[in-house]
Amino acid sequence: MLQTAQKRDVFQAVADPTRREILKLLAEKELPISEISAHFPMSRTAVAKHLQVLAEAELVRGRKKGREKIYWLHPEPLTELREFYELFWSNKLSKHKYVLESDPDNEY
Amino acid sequence: MLQTAQKRDVFQAVADPTRREILKLLAEKELPISEISAHFPMSRTAVAKHLQVLAEAELVRGRKKGREKIYWLHPEPLTELREFYELFWSNKLSKHKYVLESDPDNEY
DNA sequence: ATCATATAAAACCATTTGGTTTCACTTTCT
DNA sequence: AGAAAGTGAAACCAAATGGTTTTATATGAT
Numbered sequence: 001m002l003q004t005a006q007k008r009d010v011f012q013a014v015a016d017p018t019r020r021e022i023l024k025l026l027a028e029k030e031l032p033i034s035e036i037s038a039h040f041p042m043s044r045t046a047v048a049k050h051l052q053v054l055a056e057a058e059l060v061r062g063r064k065k066g067r068e069k070i071y072w073l074h075p076e077p078l079t080e081l082r083e084f085y086e087l088f089w090s091n092k093l094s095k096h097k098y099v100l101e102s103d104p105d106n107e108y
Numbered sequence: 109m110l111q112t113a114q115k116r117d118v119f120q121a122v123a124d125p126t127r128r129e130i131l132k133l134l135a136e137k138e139l140p141i142s143e144i145s146a147h148f149p150m151s152r153t154a155v156a157k158h159l160q161v162l163a164e165a166e167l168v169r170g171r172k173k174g175r176e177k178i179y180w181l182h183p184e185p186l187t188e189l190r191e192f193y194e195l196f197w198s199n200k201l202s203k204h205k206y207v208l209e210s211d212p213d214n215e216y
Numbered sequence: 217a218t219c220a221t222a223t224a225a226a227a228c229c230a231t232t233t234g235g236t237t238t239c240a241c242t243t244t245c246t
Numbered sequence: 247a248g249a250a251a252g253t254g255a256a257a258c259c260a261a262a263t264g265g266t267t268t269t270a271t272a273t274g275a276t
Contacts, residue, residue: 126234150234151236151237153235154234176243
């Protein structure tokens with residue numbers, strides 16, 4: 001395993017709120033682990049593990065720069081979220097058949 | 109707790125592949141638990157638990173009909189997926205700044 | 217050379233997750 | 247009434263998850 005180890009499901013990678021926040025952070029700019037972990041109440045090690053998970057899902061990439069490891073966002077796999085969403089809510093071909101037929105707001 | 113118990117995170121609900129399949133099934137039409145579980149290799153009880161999770165996330169709703177419990181899709185919470193996706197890939201205001209600045213295909 | 221910084225890797229731990237099996241309950245069918 | 251069908255709820259279990267702490271390693275600064 002040269003680099004990112006084995007694939008990881010995008011939906012599962014994104015299931016954790018901390019990991020979603022990390023992605024938002026990296027959307028602004030690339031950051032070293034220490035700076036990322038400064039935004040969270042947990043240990044740096046814990047954040048590093050979250051970054052590994054995100055890397056396995058190809059949602060981030062990292063490079064070594066001196067003694068730092070810099071991570072940056074690689075948002076492409078998020079299109080899977082969009083594709084899933086559109087199975088139910090596509091606006092292209094008007095709405096999905098289920099959505100069309102569903103009554104607006106029957107709360108039970 | 110009268111009904112759907114406590115809220116459940118949509119991202120987490122959708123993290124499991126079985127649950128995603130269930131949602132696709134229910135997009136076609138509402139179904140009783142037994143019919144849903146017929147599509148999966150696991151026990152009916154396991155599928156019932158997945159349905160409970162989906163219900164806690166408000167992604168499905170259920171009603172009793174005779175001795176059956178019928179579940180149907182309630183896709184509204186999936187908009188959270190879309191909103192998250194669009195933080196990174198919005199096409200409305202052209203692309204997100206990160207996406208704009210990122211070089212196309214630097215593979216490490 | 218030495219020391220601080222930044223990370224990596226490993227061991228460990230509690231809780232959650234995704235599954236099972238078993239038992240009880242209600243509804244439908246004969 | 248009695249049996250079958252469909253579900254609900256509980257107990258149980260192995261594995262995964264999200265944390266921790268500890269130890270080691272490499273880099274940068276003095």
